[in-house]
Amino acid sequence: MSANTFSPGPTPDTVKAADGTIHTIPTGWSLLPPGDAGLTRRVKAAGEYWSVQEKKGRRTFSQGIWAPGETIEQLRKTLEAERDTPAYAKKQAAAAERREKQQAEYVEDFNGSVLNFLAFHPSHGELAQQLAQAITTHATPVGSGTVARTKRIPVEQRAEAAVIAWMRHQTTAYDSMKIPRVKGKRREVRRMLAQRSKELLNHYRCQSTAPASCPLQQALSENI
Numbered sequence: 001m002s003a004n005t006f007s008p009g010p011t012p013d014t015v016k017a018a019d020g021t022i023h024t025i026p027t028g029w030s031l032l033p034p035g036d037a038g039l040t041r042r043v044k045a046a047g048e049y050w051s052v053q054e055k056k057g058r059r060t061f062s063q064g065i066w067a068p069g070e071t072i073e074q075l076r077k078t079l080e081a082e083r084d085t086p087a088y089a090k091k092q093a094a095a096a097e098r099r100e101k102q103q104a105e106y107v108e109d110f111n112g113s114v115l116n117f118l119a120f121h122p123s124h125g126e127l128a129q130q131l132a133q134a135i136t137t138h139a140t141p142v143g144s145g146t147v148a149r150t151k152r153i154p155v156e157q158r159a160e161a162a163v164i165a166w167m168r169h170q171t172t173a174y175d176s177m178k179i180p181r182v183k184g185k186r187r188e189v190r191r192m193l194a195q196r197s198k199e200l201l202n203h204y205r206c207q208s209t210a211p212a213s214c215p216l217q218q219a220l221s222e223n224i
Contacts, residue, residue, distance in 0.1 A: 030069035113159035
């Protein structure tokens with residue numbers, strides 16, 4: 001946590017530093033909520049500010065930034081004036097088109113990576129296509145927060161992780177399991193279920209016939 005990054009304080013006009021000390025919001029400062037990245041960047045570049053983040057589970061969420069209210073309002077008006085021009089609209093349209101193209105290309109690449117990981121026997125080609133499409137549709141939307149959206153690992157590893165995650169939720173009882181709140185127990189259960197999923201996938205890679213009462217086919221039929 002940097003020197004100007006805090007967590008919420010005990011009252012609305014306070015924040016808590018990493019060392020536990022409580023700081024009162026300076027007079028004249030206002031909270032700029034998250035959501036407008038352009039304005040937030042300009043406020044940060046303009047001078048002193050306090051960033052507020054709250055950790056929930058393993059994820060950290062921005063609560064906005066505190067900065068001089070006059071600075072926020074001045075920069076907001078300047079930015080609004082810039083955005084209300086034909087040049088800005090044209091720039092935004094071009095950026096949106098570029099993002100849509102990049103997303104379409106990524107979806108196609110990810111789908112191909114899933115198919116490569118599945119590597120089903122030719123007799124199960126149609127099932128592989130259905131499964132890859134179901135996983136891709138679930139995992140690739142922007143902002144979904146799935147492993148498919150991370151850039152920390154190669155797309156091939158993302159595809160494998162997405163397949164195992166989809167199967168864990170769709171073909172096992174994981175979501176309804178009552179797992180003891182013991183450190184490492186949930187990870188252990190996930191490893192066990194992942195092994196079962198890999199064994200099922202291996203059947204479709206090596207066998208020309210489908211296993212009886214296959215949970216994979218049942219899950220796909222329910223998602224159609």
